[in-house]
Amino acid sequence: MFWEQLLNGLTLGSSYALIALGYTMVYGIVQLINFAHGEVYMFGAFVGLFLVTAGFNIFVALLGAMAFCMLLGMLIERVAYRPLRGKSSRLSALISAIGVSIFLSTLMVLYRGPNTTRYPEVLGGSTFQLGSLQVSTLQIIILLIAALLMVVLELAIKKTRVGKAMRACSQDLEASKLMGVNVNRIISLTFAVGSALAAAGGVMVGIYYNAVWPYMGTMAGLKAFAAAVLGGIGSVPGAMIGGLTLGVLEIMGIAYLSSSYKDAIAFAILILVLIIRPQGLVGQKLSKKV
Amino acid sequence: MLRKRLMKRIALLLCLLMVFSVLGGCASKEQTTQQGTPAAGDTIKLGFLGALTGSVANYGIPGQKGMQMAIEELNAKGGILGKKVEGIYYDNKGESSEIANITTKYITVDKVSALVGDPCTGLTKVAADIAQKNKMVIFSAGATGAGVVEIGDYVFRNTLLDTVAAPAVVDWMINTKGWKNLAIITSLNNGYSTALTPIFKEAITEKGGNIVLEDNVNDGETDFTAQVTKLKNAGADALVFTGYYTEAALIMNEAQKKGLNIVMVGGDGLYGQDLAKLGGTAVQEKVIFYAGFSTDQPSPETAKFLEAYRAKFNEDPDMFSAQYYDAVMIIAKAMTDANSTDPSVYKEELVKLKDYPGVSGVTTFRADREPIKSPVCLLTVKGEKFPALLEKIPVQAK
Amino acid sequence: MFDAFLNQTIDAYYLRILIFIGINIILALGLNLITGVTGQLSMGHAGFMSLGAYTSAILSVQLEVPFALALLGGALVAAFFGFLIGIPTLRLEGDYLAMVTIGFAEIVRVFFLNFGPGGKAVGLSGIPQNTGFTVVWLLVLVVIVLNRQLLASRVGRSLYAIRENEIAAEACGVDTTRMKVLAFSVGSLLGGLGGGLYAHYMYYINPQDFGFMKSIELLNMVVLGGMGSIPGTIIGVVILTILPEMLRIVDEYRLLFYGALLVILMIFRPNGLLGDVRVYDIKKWWTQRGDRE
Numbered sequence: 010m011f012w013e014q015l016l017n018g019l020t021l022g023s024s025y026a027l028i029a030l031g032y033t034m035v036y037g038i039v040q041l042i043n044f045a046h047g048e049v050y051m052f053g054a055f056v057g058l059f060l061v062t063a064g065f066n067i068f069v070a071l072l073g074a075m076a077f078c079m080l081l082g083m084l085i086e087r088v089a090y091r092p093l094r095g096k097s098s099r100l101s102a103l104i105s106a107i108g109v110s111i112f113l114s115t116l117m118v119l120y121r122g123p124n125t126t127r128y129p130e131v132l133g134g135s136t137f138q139l140g141s142l143q144v145s146t147l148q149i150i151i152l153l154i155a156a157l158l159m160v161v162l163e164l165a166i167k168k169t170r171v172g173k174a175m176r177a178c179s180q181d182l183e184a185s186k187l188m189g190v191n192v193n194r195i196i197s198l199t200f201a202v203g204s205a206l207a208a209a210g211g212v213m214v215g216i217y218y219n220a221v222w223p224y225m226g227t228m229a230g231l232k233a234f235a236a237a238v239l240g241g242i243g244s245v246p247g248a249m250i251g252g253l254t255l256g257v258l259e260i261m262g263i264a265y266l267s268s269s270y271k272d273a274i275a276f277a278i279l280i281l282v283l284i285i286r287p288q289g290l291v292g293q294k295l296s297k298k299v
Numbered sequence: 300m301l302r303k304r305l306m307k308r309i310a311l312l313l314c315l316l317m318v319f320s321v322l323g324g325c326a327s328k329e330q331t332t333q334q335g336t337p338a339a340g341d342t343i344k345l346g347f348l349g350a351l352t353g354s355v356a357n358y359g360i361p362g363q364k365g366m367q368m369a370i371e372e373l374n375a376k377g378g379i380l381g382k383k384v385e386g387i388y389y390d391n392k393g394e395s396s397e398i399a400n401i402t403t404k405y406i407t408v409d410k411v412s413a414l415v416g417d418p419c420t421g422l423t424k425v426a427a428d429i430a431q432k433n434k435m436v437i438f439s440a441g442a443t444g445a446g447v448v449e450i451g452d453y454v455f456r457n458t459l460l461d462t463v464a465a466p467a468v469v470d471w472m473i474n475t476k477g478w479k480n481l482a483i484i485t486s487l488n489n490g491y492s493t494a495l496t497p498i499f500k501e502a503i504t505e506k507g508g509n510i511v512l513e514d515n516v517n518d519g520e521t522d523f524t525a526q527v528t529k530l531k532n533a534g535a536d537a538l539v540f541t542g543y544y545t546e547a548a549l550i551m552n553e554a555q556k557k558g559l560n561i562v563m564v565g566g567d568g569l570y571g572q573d574l575a576k577l578g579g580t581a582v583q584e585k586v587i588f589y590a591g592f593s594t595d596q597p598s599p600e601t602a603k604f605l606e607a608y609r610a611k612f613n614e615d616p617d618m619f620s621a622q623y624y625d626a627v628m629i630i631a632k633a634m635t636d637a638n639s640t641d642p643s644v645y646k647e648e649l650v651k652l653k654d655y656p657g658v659s660g661v662t663t664f665r666a667d668r669e670p671i672k673s674p675v676c677l678l679t680v681k682g683e684k685f686p687a688l689l690e691k692i693p694v695q696a697k
Numbered sequence: 698m699f700d701a702f703l704n705q706t707i708d709a710y711y712l713r714i715l716i717f718i719g720i721n722i723i724l725a726l727g728l729n730l731i732t733g734v735t736g737q738l739s740m741g742h743a744g745f746m747s748l749g750a751y752t753s754a755i756l757s758v759q760l761e762v763p764f765a766l767a768l769l770g771g772a773l774v775a776a777f778f779g780f781l782i783g784i785p786t787l788r789l790e791g792d793y794l795a796m797v798t799i800g801f802a803e804i805v806r807v808f809f810l811n812f813g814p815g816g817k818a819v820g821l822s823g824i825p826q827n828t829g830f831t832v833v834w835l836l837v838l839v840v841i842v843l844n845r846q847l848l849a850s851r852v853g854r855s856l857y858a859i860r861e862n863e864i865a866a867e868a869c870g871v872d873t874t875r876m877k878v879l880a881f882s883v884g885s886l887l888g889g890l891g892g893g894l895y896a897h898y899m900y901y902i903n904p905q906d907f908g909f910m911k912s913i914e915l916l917n918m919v920v921l922g923g924m925g926s927i928p929g930t931i932i933g934v935v936i937l938t939i940l941p942e943m944l945r946i947v948d949e950y951r952l953l954f955y956g957a958l959l960v961i962l963m964i965f966r967p968n969g970l971l972g973d974v975r976v977y978d979i980k981k982w983w984t985q986r987g988d989r990e
Contacts, residue, residue, distance in 0.1 A: 010532050017524035042792055074868060090963045100738065101967045104920045107913055108959025115952040123353055125545045127577045136558055145556055218521040219552045220545075220577060226521065231799065231909060238796040263525035268515040269487055273807035276800035280785070288790045352949060390949075395820075395903060400713065400942075407709040421903060424822050428900045432826075444819070487810050488905060490819040 012142045014264040015257065020148045020217065022256020023155035027210030028233035029240070030162065031082075031203025037179035037243035037259050040099055045085055045108035046207055047230020048113035051223060053208025054215040055117060058128055067131040067216070071154075074212050075205040082204025083107055083197050089213035091193070110226070117223040125222040128215040143187045151213050158209055159249055162202070166245060175199055179243065233277075239279055241292020250290055255279075342383045343640050344626065345406035346371065348416025348426055349438075354518070357544075357571045358418035358441060358619050363388055364612055365440075365620030366415055371553055372607075379631050380638065383690060388412065393620060395425045402426040406433045412640045413438060415626050418619055420444030421490040427454045436642040436649070438630055440622035444494040444565065449667045453642060455649055457626050457662055458671045459591030461498050461566060467675050467692050468589050469502035472537060473502045482512035482552070484526065484533035486542030495541040495566050503539075511535050516546055527553040530561070537561065543568045547586060548577035548689035555581035562587060570678070575685040582680050587689060591597035592659045593676040594620035595688035604658035618659065623658035700829040712830060712940060719833035720894045721934045723840050725918040726927065727887025732916065733924040734848065735880040736860030737786060738795040742888050743913045744802030749775040749825050749889025751815050751894035752823045757897065761812060764827040766923035768893040775889020776882050781883030802912055809904040820903030821896075827899035836894070840887065844927055848885075856880055857925065921962060923969030932970055 028050050035043045053074045060070035088104045136145045166172035174195050177185040186192045212230075215221045232255060240251025255275060262274040284292065335359055347366055349359030370386045387409055391398040398417060405411045406429070414430055417423045417439030430437035431451035439447060439456035448454050471477045471582075481503055485491040503510055512533035514526050527550065530538065540547050540563050547569050554561055562585050565567075569588035578586065579641050594615055604624065608616040616624075629652060637645035655662045660672045673694040681687035703712060728742045753771030756762040762770065782801055786794055809815050816822070847853050855876050858866035867873050896902045914937065922933020940958070944951040962970070 010528060011529050014525055017460075017522075017528060021522050021524070036792070041793070078736060089960045089964075093967050098734070098924070098968065101963045101969070102921050103961050104917055105963040108956045108963065110956070111952055111959070112956030115950075115956060116351065116819065119949060119953065123356060123550075125577055127548075127579060130579075136556070143558065147556070149801055149875060161489055163987065214521070218549060219579075220521050220549055223519065224519065227909070235796060235800070260525045263514075264529060268526065269811050270807055273804045276803050280797050280800050282786045283789060284792055287793060289414075289793075395901060397904060398900070399899065400710070403713055404710050421820055421901075424820075425899070425901045428822070446822070486818075488818050488901070490817075493818040 010264070012292050014260050016142075016148055018143060018257035020151055020256070021260060022236075023152055023254035024066065024210045024214045024217075024229070024252075025233050025236045025256050026249045027155055027158065027206050027213075028229060028254025029237040029252045030159070030245065031207045032234055032237040032238060033220035033240070033242055033245060034175070034199050034203045034246040036181070036237070037245075038175065038196055039090070039094070041090065041102050042106065042187060043090075043200075043203075044103065044230065045089070045109035045113060046203070047228075047233070048110050048117075049078050049082055049085070049204045049226075050207040050211040050229060050233075051117065051221070051226035052081055052211070053226065054203075054221040055121070056208070057212035058126065058221055061129055061131055071209060074208040075298055078204040078208035079173040079201040082097065082200040086197055091196075110230075114223050121223060123223060124219045128219045128221060129234030130219065132216055137173030147217055151217055154209070154213060156204060162206065163245065165202075171195070171198060214242040235276070235279055235289075237284060237291055241289025245291070246290050247289055254290070308309050313492065319644040323542070324413070338652050342385045343476050343634070344385050344387055344409055344411040345630070346409060346411040347386055347388040347420055348391060348402065348414055348422070348439075349582075349623075350393035351388070353392040353394070354545075355393040355419055357573065359390075359393075359416075361617045362416065362418055362440060362619040364608075365616060365623035365629055366606060367629075368611060368620075369624045373566075373627070373631055379634050380640065384631075385547075387426040391417065391422065393419065393420060393422065397518045398426050399429060402429045404437050406430070411435070411486045412634075413630050413642065415623060415630070416440060417442065417661035418493065419491065421494070423447055423456070424450065426504075430454065431576050434643055435653070436630070436646050440626040440650075441619055443651055445493060446471045452668070453646060455646075455664075455668060455670075457622055457629060457657070457659070457670050457672075459567065459660070459675065461495050463671065463694055464589045464591075464675045465498045465566065466502040466505070467694055468677070469499065469506050469566065469667045471690070471692060473506045478536035478562075479507070479535060480509050480536045481539055482514070482528075482530055482537075482603060483510055483539040483541070484514045484516060484519050486518050486546055487515045489542050489568075489595045491566075491568050495568070499539050499541060507623045511652070516550070518543060518544065518546060520546070523553045524557075525557060528548070530554070531557060531559045535561065538563045540565045541568070545577060546573035548574050548582055551581040551586060552579050552625065561585070564588065567591070567618060570686065572617075572685060575680045584679055584681055587677055589615065589675050590618045590685075590686070591672045592621045592676055593677065593678060593688045593691075594685065597689070598656070599662075602654050621657075621659035625655075625659050625662070628657065629655060699831045703830050705741060707807075708877050709978065710843065716828065716830055716833050716898060716936065718935055719830075719837045720828075720891050720898065720940045721915075721918065721938050722837050722931055723833075723887055723892035723894065723984065725922075725930050725934045726840055726844055726914055727827035727884040727891065729884075729919045729925065729927070729930045730844070730847075730856070730880050730887070731884035733919050733926070733930065734853070734860060735856045735877060737877060737883070738791065739798040739881075739912075740795045740909075740916060741798030741800070741802030741883075741912050743909070743911035744798070744805040745775040745885040745888030745913070746778060746811060746892035746895065746915075747802070747805050747904070748778055748885075749892030750902050750907070751809055751812075751821070751892075752889070753893035754821050754896040754902060755814055757825055757827075764825070768890060768897075771893035771896075772886050772889040775892065778884045779885025779888070780878060782885070783878035786877055786881065786937035788809065799912070802907070802909065806904050806908060815904070818904065820901055820906075820931040822901040824896050824900050824902070826900055828894045833894055833898075836890070841927060841931075848927070852876065852879070860925065890920070909966060917959065921959070922968055928972050929969050929971035936970075 031046050053222045057070045057074040060073045089109045093102050126234045132198040174190045179193050236251040237248045240247030262271050349362045350356045370384045370610050373384050389401045391401050414437040420442040423439040423442035427437050427450040431453050436453050441454050441458050441460045466498050485496040538561050565588045588697040633645045633648040637648040652664045663671050674691045677689040678686035679689045749771035750843045752774040755768040756770050758768040814909045855871040918933040923929025
């Protein structure tokens with residue numbers, strides 16, 4: 010049972026990781042907790058649902074959802090965050106983000122109703138035996154897609170010019186501006202990339218659990234934020250590790266401790282980790298400047 | 300520069316707009332208060348309690364339709380005591396602070412003569428406390444949990460009680476079906492579920508069954524992989540799930556994916572069209588739940604109701620439409636019998652209700668104002684049909 | 698006695714909203730002290746509210762303790778946990794702290810979902826309705842006056858200094874550790890007090906009443922009105938308590954407007970409606986205006 014539960018945990022964790030990446034990338038550059046990110050994930054799941062229902066192939070739907078959420082992410086940044094940048098405290102931006110989050114989830118409720126909608130089975134539900142372990146093909150496919158996306162992201166950040174600009178911005182926004190980086194464009198791109206990953210997470214969660222609903226973003230967003238902080242917010246590998254760790258912790262908590270205290274266990278461990286390692290699992294410790 | 304000034308003006312305009320909307324809101328409400336003051340006018344107002352949006356809207360929306368239909372039928376026959384009946388419908392969203400505000404508003408601003416609803420136990424209790432303090436009759440059409448009518452003598456309900464139905468169902472599981480080893484899953488953040496679980500557990504122990512696994516989920520979650528993996532290794536004959544239909548369907552989906560073939564049994568919380576929609580093949584004849592209402596094998600009263608409801612709304616009624624309908628009709632009967640719309644007067648007639656042949660079954664109020672309804676219907680999902688009747692278990696009033 | 702008079706003269710619906718405004722002012726002033734004044738982002742204020750509500754409700758219902766003592770008990774338990782949470786804040790900052798407070802509130806929620814004496818998910822009902830208009834608004838006045846005294850004192854200036862620049866504050870001799878723990882304890886004390894009042898007004902409480910969205914709602918009040926400002930916080934509370942009631946007219950679009958208004962207000966008043974306006978600023982403005990006339 011242990012290995013099966015571990016696989017369950019990794020699958021859940023990979024969805025957290027995909028959402029956490031968006032949080033962490035945005036945070037790394039503009040130090041903003043993008044609270045609307047969970048709702049972008051929800052929109053991704055729904056756009057995927059519409060495309061699949063309209064008869065498109067699941068991979069086309071996945072790409073379509075990612076493209077849609079890229080635009081949505083950029084739009085949110087343009088409308089709700091850019092006007093505030095530089096002239097207000099980070100908390101005002103946070104409230105603005107909360108406003109966007111409420112707006113988007115209500116929009117979906119008005120459009121689709123508050124209830125859970127079934128996701129069509131698009132990848133089949135077959136299982137196969139691996140020794141004593143029963144593995145569902147779906148879990149493997151989801152883990153592979155998540156891993157592929159993360160590798161692509163890591164390469165893009167490390168190897169491309171835009172990636173280099175993103176890293177520069179996350180180190181020092183002002184200096185990057187002086188060096189000729191179009192900061193607004195880079196921030197916009199960061200939102201786009203983060204949102205696309207969240208959309209991928211949304212579509213995959215929809216396929217895996219067969220269900221999407223307008224409020225799915227709130228808790229998932231909170232958990233993903235926790236994952237990002239656990240790994241060390243601002244750090245891309247940290248988000249991946251944090252996401253997977255949180256997913257496994259949660260599942261193991263249900264399996265071996267107590268399902269009644271599931272969320273409490275996950276958060277208690279998170280708090281302990283932060284008290285021992287305030288910069289997160291792989292985050293860098295920065296000395297404070299005056 | 301020009302743009303900045305424009306922005307500032309827009310901001311000012313918005314602020315002004317807000318202030319005016321606030322003031323305007325006050326003013327318009329003040330008017331309704333004044334108009335509503337003569338309580339003994341020529342209409343009888345009934346306040347609807349139920350969610351029209353939010354996670355429990357699936358109970359409120361059909362309930363509202365049932366209530367609307369009852370009121371229309373009453374008015375077609377000349378109303379109650381010669382007065383027109385008017386339903387007022389605010390959406391309480393399934394939130395306790397919302398229902399508290401709305402209940403107060405019904406009683407003090409709208410001056411209703413009775414409150415009909417809410418379908419949920421926890422919310423009904425909030426409203427019932429306020430209603431009891433204001434000496435207003437509240438008639439719940441769905442609250443099945445404990446501690447509702449105990450709040451006071453103005454509190455009534457018309458629904459199949461879990462304490463009546465669950466033991467009957469457990470008896471059927473163990474003695475008719477031979478499912479002795481049972482797993483039980485509770486939805487931890489769902490008051491209905493945490494109240495129902497002990498009733499099931501007690502019944503299982505009493506009838507000689509074994510509980511092989513006790514587990515928890517939460518409403519609003521979608522990941523039940525860990526619980527289903529545990530369930531697979533527990534060796535249960537059947538699963539008792541005490542939560543709502545959404546989570547029930549998702550648990551069954553997960554079980555199907557993990558190759559686990561098990562029957563799920565639950566209360567009327569599983570009664571929702573979404574169970575079939577969300578569960579697909581995973582719930583086909585595998586989810587069984589009890590309810591006080593079925594459209595199959597109808598009594599003459601139910602048949603008439605079915606026909607009218609289908610003609611009006613072009614869909615099948617469910618338990619909540621039937622119970623809201625009955626609630627309005629029972630209140631109307633009590634008002635007519637008492638020749639008064641004063642809650643403190645007609646409530647005395649309500650208490651006397653015996654063998655009332657409603658569209659949701661036969662209802663009798665016990666001395667403690669608790670309803671006994673018969674029979675218990677076991678329902679399931681069969682093909683395209685939801686809900687499909689599996690069996691009717693008669694219940695004797697103890 | 699005064700309450701009885703009010704019940705007859707003011708419509709119960711409006712009285713209810715007035716009482717909610719009072720309770721929310723106490724809650725928000727507590728959070729303002731932590732987040733607005735000291736600059737420590739707390740996104741779990743509902744957790745303290747929950748502790749206060751449950752403690753005082755259980756004291757009243759199970760042990761039949763007098764109302765005042767039950768309120769005090771709830772506030773003290775909340776303050777104790779605020780003190781406990783204050784300690785890790787010595788190490789954490791910014792969003793890590795935010796995460797800890799979110800986690801703490803979630804743990805409290807899950808705890809009460811499993812807590813037998815609190816009625817689990819069914820909630821605790823039958824709490825005596827001791828909270829009335831007079832009690833709430835008397836407490837509001839007391840809290841505002843004490844809060845004002847605190848902020849105008851040396852301690853208050855130290856707290857503002859921590860928000861503006863922690864290192865500089867420390868260099869100037871502010872004991873930042875002690876001050877942060879103090880802010881957390883007093884802030885959560887008010888959170889617990891507000892929770893106790895809430896429980897004794899609603900007759901019924903449920904762990905889900907104190908979820909993440911409640912914390913966010915309280916944070917919205919503080920930031921919208923103006924961080925660190927008492928009049929600002931009060932205005933934020935009044936607007937965000939009345940607004941949803943007014944938006945009832947637009948019914949299903951209510952939350953859509955609410956979300957959009959938050960964004961718009963932040964764009965046009967990024968520092969809140971009355972950012973850092975203090976009571977004496979208004980007094981000064983008032984007297985100057987008087988002089989001119």
